[in-house]
Amino acid sequence: MHKALLIDPAKCTSCLQCEMACSFENEGVFNPAKSRIKIFEFEHGARAIPYTCTQCAEAWCLHACPVEALTRNPDTNAVEVSNDICVGCKVCTIACPFGTVNYNKSSGKVIKCDLCGGDPACAKACPTDAITYVDADWTGYERMQASAVSGHGRPA
Amino acid sequence: MSWQRKVLRVDLTKGTCETEDLNMEWATQFLGERGLATKYLWENVDPSVDAMSPENVLIFATGPLTGTMASTSGRYAVVTKGPLTGAIACSNSGGKFGAELKYAGYDLLIIHGRSEKPVYLHIEDDEVEIVPADDIWGTTVWHTEEWLKAHHQNPQMKVASIGVAGEKGVRYACIVNDLHRAAGRSGVGAVMGSKNLKAVAVRGTQGVTVDDPEAFMDVVRTTHERMSGHRGRKELTEFGTNAMIDVMQNFGGLPTRNFQAVQFDGVDKINPAAMVTPNEHGHVNLLTNKACFGCTIACGRIAHIDEEHFTIVNRKEYIHASGGLEYETAYAFGPLVGIDDIDALTYAAFLTNEHGYDPISFGGTLAAAMELFEMGVITEEDTDGIALNFGNAEALTVMAEKTGKAEGFGEILGLGSNRMCEKYGHPELAMTVKGQEFAGYDSRALQGMGLGYATSNRGACHLKHDVFGPDMEDQTGKGKAEPCKDSQDFVAMLDSTGLCLFSAGAGMKPGHFTELVRTACGGDWDDDRLTQTGERVWNLERMFNLKAGLTRADDDLPARLKEVPAPSGTAKGKVSDIDMMIPEYYEYRGWTPDGEPTTQTLQRLGLND
Structure with missing residues (x-):
């Protein structure tokens, strides 16, 4: 479930x-x-x-990411950010209609809820x-x- | 760890902002917040200075637990020499400002000097600037907070500011943060105003860490769970602090009409039940409860005023929610002045937050003015044509606005009870200790409370001790010295952690504070060391007051409470036993019969250098 x-x-x-x-x-x-x-x-x-984040079924952040740093965790259904892959381009922060993906200047990556x-x-x-x-x-x-x-x- | 180990020192005369390392030797002796700020005040200010002079120093202080997940971790204290009392002023506040200051990287913010022109302080982590305040000087607390957030395009900023009351030196002006939380007592806002400092606007993004995160979180989970099921917590959440008004009414300890009575007929119209009961227009006063930062109690009340009420029927700008009636506001605008109009009380509460002054001292001063009026000592000629009779709701609301703006008779009320009653030749009507007005507990019914009032270092105050249990059980002064002193030291310790006093009534036990401090701060903190820390803080406050010129004679209650018996209630016929309690208290404290800490006491506490 x-x-x-x-x-x-x-x-x-x-x-x-x-x-x-x-x-x-x-x-x-x-x-x-x-x-x-x-x-x-x-x-x-x-x-x-x-x-x-509501973990959209059709996650715009995930689609917008040019390096595929955002992936869906099949166990939790959460869209997760891979810090190893994220390049901090922030396109996902623009794509998210709700503003729940944000850039974190101290890590140079984006952060969002991963449940x-x-x-x-x-x-x-x-x-x-x-x-x-x-x-x-x-x-x-x-x-x-x-x-x-x-x-x-x-x-x- | 837990401390940010950094102090921000601002000199408004020179226009400089500098940081320095926190003195960790002092931090291990005085912990933080109230205690540590007292030490810094002691080291930076000659206690004999005029409180409103540039030589006084204003300290904003967080504690080691401020901004952590420990419940009620949102507190900060403002410590300075007080203009109402001439004694040390220590006033703490919740809301979200304190945690934000800590997150910006500072344990303490120390303000020296006086700016030539009005300014505000703008802090974003390491970036600090003193900015001209021309656009907001002369405006309200509410406008100031809104303006600063918009001007800096930073809605996440937290603001502590003064209203016109603070600018114009109302002796009990406060510093308001987050619109309706305040460092409320002893006139700390007037000191801020005297420095031409309108506001401190802060945004902090640095966070707080603790020494042993895993162990700390274990204590956090234990205490959260315990508070969740605790009766005291549930009552505070459901009824707010105003639950006390029914308790005091039944007990006969509810100061009424300037302490001429101890019970009030109109209680049912302003108590927690009244706050949730629809009036004839279907209006319900209380909207919801609200928490300060990190608090799992949420005792704060958010209320609104009936749109058809005379106070706002032509003032649509007040048709909105804001901080509603807490017990002390309900008492000071209710029984103390004989008024039972809940909308008038709520409106006056809004005004005290909007204009930035202490509702307890205002209510106390207004009550004394009402007695002067009814005696014929002052007339409508003095009071701008307003009939200052007990029970006149319009007198309350009009004078609340005038006091907030320091206009007309409001300027006289802004002096506080002592100075006002002195002016009119009736000092006996001022119901104060050290010049500060009483909270909502009558010393004839609650004897230990009376001792706490008389010996509180900031003048009459109900929040510096807890003798409630013994007071309800026995209505004599016997055996009150010991619990009074012990609880004063305990509260001084608690006030130095960064947590709220109410955590102790909502399920946290003394040992929990020790565990939280030890796991957060590291080091060998145990119950004894923490208790002694509280005692050290209390004695240093006392030493400040003695050097400021206060004496044994200032540890006293007004004649009315010592000579005029309580007219009704469980203490009917009783007067305060203060004269019997004081010598016992001094002895138990390890003080001389004149109320000065002995050399041995100072040595024991490490205060003898």
């Missing part, structure tokens, strides 16, 4: 534990500036929205379950269930 990150902005408190966990997992340092997931705050903090090889650190670190790692084919399950309950009353 492939899994995917499921993000529920309503539960996010903007604590940035996910950003620290991401940078620690990938760079060995607590540094939100090197995080693959970002929290965006709006309206004086009334809304906070975690945002990262931590199937055990994403952000989801583990999130204290409110705003980020969870669930069945990729059923990311809507909980919301569907909630709608079912509210539409038909509580099941007996």
Whole structure:
């Protein structure tokens, strides 16, 4: 079963534990500036929205890469960057419609979410379950269930 | 490791920005944040200087755990000599600014001198510049933050700034970061204003590492899990700090109408339940809760004001969310001034953040002014035509704006209770210690709290000790000296790590702090060494105050709390036992009967050089 990150902005408190966990997992340092997931705050903090790569089925970043540094990991379904191959041309950062692939000047390569090889650190670190790692084919399950309950009353 | 080992020193008189190595000998004695900044203040400032003079120094300090994954790791402290009290001022704040300063590569930012013209400091990692602030001087905190991010095209920048209150020297002006988090007390914003420094805008991309990452992360996971299931954590998350208003109401420790009463009839209209109950227009005050950097509690309240409320019906710019009622704001704009209009309280809370001043001291000063007004000492001629009666919500909201702008009677309120009451010939109405107003706990009902207020080095403050348990169990002064001193030292240690005091009420145990510090910093940190570090910090603060001219007489409570019995509640008929507690406390601290640390005490703490 492939899994995917499921993000529920309503539960996010903007604590940035996910950003620290991401940078620690990938760079060995607590540094939100090197995080693959970002929290965006709006309206004086009334809304906070975690945002990262959705691992597109038709991944534009992957198609745009001239040196084939981006490949799909069949085990996790994540699009991963090979640092040995990446030349830092940044074309993938332009191709991505969501901005979730970014250049990292200290390594000279691009960085993006790779689902931590199937055990994403952000989801583990999130204290409110705003980020969870669930069945990729059923990311809507909980919301569907909630709608079912509210539409038909509580099941007996 | 954990420390960045670097200090940024800015001299605004000379216009220079220089970096230097962090003094690691001091770091191992004073840890960081509050403690380390106190040491740097001690070494850089003559305690007798005028707080608002260029000779005073303003220190922004992060701790070794700031910016790490330890829960509540977003704290920084501002330490300076305070203009409200003439004592050491140490005010800490959450939000995201502190971690950003650390990520830029600095443990401490030390500001000397005074700029000839208004400036702000712009920091992007190693690049630091002093920039003219003509475009933002005279504007609000909210405008300043927005302007700086747009001007530098850097939405990820974090900003700590002052409003007009700080520029014009309101004695309890604060430094606000991230729109509604503040180094709130003791007037640190007025010191920043006196230096003509409008803002510190910082972007940091360097990250923080720890000594033993694997061991550190083990402690992080253990503490996160423990906090997750902890009752204290759950209550803070769900109700925010304002849960305390019901506790204090029931206990009879809720200062009301300038401490003339200890219970308030209108509590049900401003408590956590009221914050989530729709009003007659269907408006609900509370929108959501919000965390500071790294915090797994998220006690912050984000609220909005009913669009039809008189405060904003003609001010559409306030139809938005922002930082809502915490306990101290609810107390200071509620019971203390006799007001139960939740929208007026929320609006006033917005204004204190927007203009940058301390709601506790403002509420306390306004309460004293209201008593003066009701006594007939001041009239509408003094108060710009506003009837300053207890319970008048318009008086609160109008004076909140005037104080933020230091206009009209707001300029008088900006002096703080002591100076204002002195001016009108009634110093006895100032409910303060060392010139700083009380938080929302009455010393007649909570005796240990009274001792904590009286001995707090920054003037009346509820956050420098924790005697809550003993206070709820026994309403006499007996046996309070020991838990007061011990908890003061513990909090001084905690405040020096970079974590938030609330972590301790939300499931972190004393041993956890030790494990976090040891695995992050390396070295032989154990419980005893950390406790002694806290005691060292407390005593150095005390030495600063003694050199600044404070004496035993400044460790006292106002006559009202010592002579006028609590009129109701569980402490009905009681007065503060402060005169009995102080000698016990001095002795337990290892101080002389005059409140000075003995040579042996200083020697034991390594403070005798």
